[in-house]
Amino acid sequence: MPEAVGVIQTLGFPSILAAADAMVKSARVTLVYFDKAESGQFAIAIRGAVSEVNRAMKEGLRVAEEVLGGEVMNHYIVPNPPPNVVDVLPIAHNEVSDPYRV
Structure with missing residues (x-):
């Protein structure tokens, strides 16, 4: 099944927390990345089937606002990312995210 990656970057931690919560509750996606960006900004990335990532992103963006x-x-969605993108960027499933993988 083709997978997608969805990324959201927000200003402030509460909005990224709300987005992450809404995304994993609204669709069958796995949170694979979280980090501080710059100047009080935070970023998250999710993985899952293309249709699930689309639904999760829509809900995450709505809640964050x-x-x-x-x-x-x-924010951005990458449908069917090529292996070289997945291997180089921190968007792959990993040992921390694997227990939550759907």
Whole structure:
């Protein structure tokens, strides 16, 4: 089954936490990456079937914008990323995310 990667970057931690929570609750996706970006920004990445990532991203973006002071800085979906992208960037399933893989 083709997988996709979805990435959201927000200003402030509460909005990225709300987005991550909404994404994993709204679709069969796995959170594979979280980190601080810059200037109070945070980023997350999810993996899953293309249709599931599309649904999760829509919900995550909606919820992140609803958080008081929440602001989505960037977001993107990569359907069917090639292996060289997955191997180089921190978006692959890993030992931390594997127990939650759906």
